[in-house]
Amino acid sequence: MAADTAAALPIPKVRDRQSVARWMHLWLLLLLIVMSLLSLGYGAADASLFRAFTALMTGDAISQTEQIILLDIRLPRLLLGITVGAALAVSGVLMQGLFRNPLADPGIVGVSAGASLGAVTAIVLGPLLPAALLALMGGALIALFAFAGAWIAMLILYRVSTRQGRTSVATMLLAGIALAALTGAVSGLLIYIADDQQLRDFTFWSLGSLGGTSWAKVWIAAPIVLAAILLATRLAHGLNCLALGEAAALHLGIRTERLKSGAVLLTAAATGLAVAVSGGIGFIGIVVPHLLRLATGPDHRPLLINAALLGAALLVGADIISRTLVAPAELPIGIVTAVLGAPVFLWILLRRRGLVDL
Amino acid sequence: MFEAHDISVTIGRKTILSGVSCKAAPGQITAIIGPNGSGKTTLLRALSGDIPHTGHITLDGLDIGTADPALLAGLRAVLPQATPLAFPFTVQEVVSLGAMAGLSAQDPTLVERALADVDLIGYGPRFYQELSGGEQQRVQLARILAQVWQPQVDGAPRWLLLDEPVSSLDLAHQILVMRLAERFAQAGGGVIVILHDLNLTGMFADRVLMMSNGTLAHSGPPDSVLTDANIGAAYCCKVQSRQAPKEGRFFLLPHFI
Amino acid sequence: MRATGATATRTGSIVLAVLIVIGWPLAAKAEQARVVALGGSVTEIIYALGEEERLIARDTTSVYPQAATALPDVGYMRALSAEGVLSVEPTLILAEEGAGPPEVVDILESARIPFVTIPDDYSPDGILAKIEAVGAALEVEEKAQTLRNAVAADLNAATDETEALANGGEKRVLFILSLQDGRVMASGTQTAAYGIIEMAGAQNAVTSFTGYKPLTDEALAAAAPDAILMMDRTGDHAASNEDLFAIPALSLTPAAQSEAVIRMNGLYLLGFGPRTAEAARDLSVALYGG
Numbered sequence: 008m009a010a011d012t013a014a015a016l017p018i019p020k021v022r023d024r025q026s027v028a029r030w031m032h033l034w035l036l037l038l039l040i041v042m043s044l045l046s047l048g049y050g051a052a053d054a055s056l057f058r059a060f061t062a063l064m065t066g067d068a069i070s071q072t073e074q075i076i077l078l079d080i081r082l083p084r085l086l087l088g089i090t091v092g093a094a095l096a097v098s099g100v101l102m103q104g105l106f107r108n109p110l111a112d113p114g115i116v117g118v119s120a121g122a123s124l125g126a127v128t129a130i131v132l133g134p135l136l137p138a139a140l141l142a143l144m145g146g147a148l149i150a151l152f153a154f155a156g157a158w159i160a161m162l163i164l165y166r167v168s169t170r171q172g173r174t175s176v177a178t179m180l181l182a183g184i185a186l187a188a189l190t191g192a193v194s195g196l197l198i199y200i201a202d203d204q205q206l207r208d209f210t211f212w213s214l215g216s217l218g219g220t221s222w223a224k225v226w227i228a229a230p231i232v233l234a235a236i237l238l239a240t241r242l243a244h245g246l247n248c249l250a251l252g253e254a255a256a257l258h259l260g261i262r263t264e265r266l267k268s269g270a271v272l273l274t275a276a277a278t279g280l281a282v283a284v285s286g287g288i289g290f291i292g293i294v295v296p297h298l299l300r301l302a303t304g305p306d307h308r309p310l311l312i313n314a315a316l317l318g319a320a321l322l323v324g325a326d327i328i329s330r331t332l333v334a335p336a337e338l339p340i341g342i343v344t345a346v347l348g349a350p351v352f353l354w355i356l357l358r359r360r361g362l363v364d365l
Numbered sequence: 366m367f368e369a370h371d372i373s374v375t376i377g378r379k380t381i382l383s384g385v386s387c388k389a390a391p392g393q394i395t396a397i398i399g400p401n402g403s404g405k406t407t408l409l410r411a412l413s414g415d416i417p418h419t420g421h422i423t424l425d426g427l428d429i430g431t432a433d434p435a436l437l438a439g440l441r442a443v444l445p446q447a448t449p450l451a452f453p454f455t456v457q458e459v460v461s462l463g464a465m466a467g468l469s470a471q472d473p474t475l476v477e478r479a480l481a482d483v484d485l486i487g488y489g490p491r492f493y494q495e496l497s498g499g500e501q502q503r504v505q506l507a508r509i510l511a512q513v514w515q516p517q518v519d520g521a522p523r524w525l526l527l528d529e530p531v532s533s534l535d536l537a538h539q540i541l542v543m544r545l546a547e548r549f550a551q552a553g554g555g556v557i558v559i560l561h562d563l564n565l566t567g568m569f570a571d572r573v574l575m576m577s578n579g580t581l582a583h584s585g586p587p588d589s590v591l592t593d594a595n596i597g598a599a600y601c602c603k604v605q606s607r608q609a610p611k612e613g614r615f616f617l618l619p620h621f622i
Numbered sequence: 623m624r625a626t627g628a629t630a631t632r633t634g635s636i637v638l639a640v641l642i643v644i645g646w647p648l649a650a651k652a653e654q655a656r657v658v659a660l661g662g663s664v665t666e667i668i669y670a671l672g673e674e675e676r677l678i679a680r681d682t683t684s685v686y687p688q689a690a691t692a693l694p695d696v697g698y699m700r701a702l703s704a705e706g707v708l709s710v711e712p713t714l715i716l717a718e719e720g721a722g723p724p725e726v727v728d729i730l731e732s733a734r735i736p737f738v739t740i741p742d743d744y745s746p747d748g749i750l751a752k753i754e755a756v757g758a759a760l761e762v763e764e765k766a767q768t769l770r771n772a773v774a775a776d777l778n779a780a781t782d783e784t785e786a787l788a789n790g791g792e793k794r795v796l797f798i799l800s801l802q803d804g805r806v807m808a809s810g811t812q813t814a815a816y817g818i819i820e821m822a823g824a825q826n827a828v829t830s831f832t833g834y835k836p837l838t839d840e841a842l843a844a845a846a847p848d849a850i851l852m853m854d855r856t857g858d859h860a861a862s863n864e865d866l867f868a869i870p871a872l873s874l875t876p877a878a879q880s881e882a883v884i885r886m887n888g889l890y891l892l893g894f895g896p897r898t899a900e901a902a903r904d905l906s907v908a909l910y911g912g
Contacts, residue, residue, distance in 0.1 A: 216701065218702070218726060250450055251450060252445070252448060254413070259466035261434060263434075305453055335695070335707065336697025
């Protein structure tokens with residue numbers, strides 16, 4: 008009887024959400040491809056992708072400068088942009104799922120504060136390192152310090168909020184605020200002793216840029232971030248269950264401790280790398296998951312993949328703007344993402360207010 | 366058989382349960398009753414494997430403390446008192462989380478059938494957060510029903526652990542939910558349920574565990590536990606059962622709905 | 623038909639010949655170097671050498687002479703964009719110390735564009751070394767030598783003049799980089815401000831730290847400057863005399879009593895380029911009176 012009634016019902020809207028989510032993979036992939044082609048084809052220099060292709064087809068040589076612009080500047084920058092955008096958006100999804108709060112971002116687990124402290128340490132105290140060491144690390148000094156800072160902060164936070172093998176998400180949230188204040192104080196101290204130039208360096212770092220891209224950074228960051236995203240998709244079902252609360256997730260058969268530590272470690276790896284290679288880029292981690300939840304619902308299985316694709320596409324788009332708006336100079340990309348992201352974020356908040364509790 | 370042996374739970378410096386030993390058999394509804402703060406929910410959480418405790422709890426011989434959560438999820442489902450939901454999931458998505466955790470996940474009609482059981486036909490596409498408190502509670506019940514859809518699998522019982530499943534329900538739905546539990550027990554499953562309503566307890570329970578101050582005060586069939594003296598002592602309140610109030614005052618018992 | 627074709631060919635060759643005749647020197651000059659200058663003083667030196675027609679782009683800090691601001695701006699010299707710099711098709715990049723980021727410099731070098739770093743030192747010798755380095759990079763050593771000698775003579779003369787003006791009574795000068803919410807960001811040692819104050823025959827009022835740092839009220843009072851030196855600009859660095867002397871610690875200083883506040887153009891004052899001798903003279907005159 009009950010089954011008959013169920014069969015007579017119109018097709019539930021939920022099915023639509025799932026198929027929309029699956030179609031969304033395709034649309035977002037197309038968007039990313041379009042953005043990538045734009046990014047390769049468009050820039051301050053008029054080296055065009057089209058000409059390079061024609062040259063490749065007809066066997067003509069393209070000039071060495073054009074080759075460098077396409078292969079050593081735009082291509083690695085595109086790949087790093089994809090990596091960073093995907094890493095930030097996926098980290099956002101993980102953190103929002105873990106903290107069950109749509110406003111959470113990777114900053115919550117101390118990653119941003121730690122990376123920032125690492126960067127300012129490298130900028131201000133870096134020159135005091137032995138010259139041989141400096142020469143060895145070269146331009147990667149700030150990135151290395153930022154990454155180390157991100158991990159140290161995350162590990163401290165995790166240690167503080169874990170007792171008897173159980174991690175308290177609430178403690179982590181509060182300890183994160185305390186840790187951010189502490190790293191802020193230490194950063195402040197370093198900023199105090201910094202000279203004028205170091206101050207400007209740090210300001211530019213914290214605004215974010217893909218300007219310092221090199222193939223080395225791509226080779227280091229891209230595989231790790233890709234692996235982190237693939238591993239993150241395995242947490243999707245667990246995060247769905249976690250939306251019902253930790254106890255309910257456990258009752259549904261989720262190893263919640265493993266889920267929590269997995270989400271935190273993957274976020275630290277992905278965001279830590281993203282921040283290390285590109286500085287502070289905001290809003291991608293909050294706006295991207297939010298937009299996608301509006302479109303396809305909160306199911307984390309399609310959400311994680313969609314977030315990676317949309318995050319990558321948006322960051323590549325933002326980078327195109329950052330590279331071309333004030334060419335031949337360039338605008339820090341953090342400014343672009345904030346200008347694009349903040350109004351979208353506000354719009355989402357106003358639109359959702361009162362309807363559904365976020 | 367759900368067996369707890371000498372269970373104690375301490376949170377901070379406060380002892381919430383001390384030395385509780387009890388049993389619940391499949392094919393029966395085992396009701397946990399007692400005043401506020403007597404340790405009912407803590408006992409149920411210990412049985413669910415949520416909180417650290419001393420002593421041993423076994424579910425058909427399986428140690429709750431060390432068992433794989435995924436294995437336990439196939440054997441028992443737990444309905445908490447209240448379930449906040451973080452994101453705008455639909456009813457169907459919430460119920461299918463339960464279905465996926467259980468053994469009947471491949472059944473495509475499972476979600477709709479579970480919703481039909483709790484009188485929520487057609488609610489699948491609606492947002493969980495838009496529902497009333499009572500409707501949300503029934504969605505959660507549908508979720509755990511979908512998790513242990515078959516009360517018995519190959520002769521082994523499945524278990525429902527319910528923490529006040531009728532607390533925000535109207536009269537008709539209280540009876541509906543208790544009848545679901547009864548049906549589940551009659552089909553060979555085990556039900557452990559915390560109840561505040563002693564009338565419902567008397568109507569449906571096969572066995573009653575009466576908690577008082579963190580200990581198990583009485584256990585046994587309803588008739589032997591639900592005496593005026595036992596209830597009066599545990600709840601600190603003089604009661605008189607099995608008698609109509611004087612002077613034709615209003616009273617209602619849902620026995621004949 | 624054939625006749626028309628022949629005419630066209632002939633016209634074509636004439637046009638080509640004319641183009642070659644006119645274009646050749648231009649092309650040769652372009653071949654010589656297309657220079658991007660990074661850093662205000664480097665740009666100034668290139669103009670002083672009369673090599674400005676080789677300049678094709680500059681950085682944000684290169685705002686003197688006025689003509690330089692018409693050039694494309696490749697951004698702040700410590701946050702350059704590799705493609706941005708390459709897009710102006712330079713054949714030589716002249717940069718003050720600290721241009722970057724390093725990855726961008728690596729790419730520019732891999733594009734076989736010579737990247738010459740001009741050493742920076744806030745002293746008269748530093749200026750001369752800069753001129754020599756720029757001259758060598760542009761392969762105009764003779765012109766550079768002439769300019770160097772002229773600037774050296776000018777600097778020596780300026781030093782003599784400022785010493786004469788100071789007449790043994792060196793004034794204490796406090797350089798204020800910015801003033802926000804009553805907090806004074808002042809110059810310590812090892813800064814361009816420190817260098818120019820020394821050259822102007824005065825002494826920096828703060829010697830207890832290097833670089834630019836916020837000063838406490840007590841340190842301000844203890845510095846007891848005879849004069850306050852600031853950059854002449856609008857925006858968050860701008861501060862009126864009232865703002866300045868509203869700060870209790872500053873109001874007690876000799877500078878406040880005599881209202882000795884000197885404002886000078888930032889690049890002129892702190893650029894350490896060809897105009898620095900003049901700047902030192904101006905500062906000295908402002909301090910001690912002409």
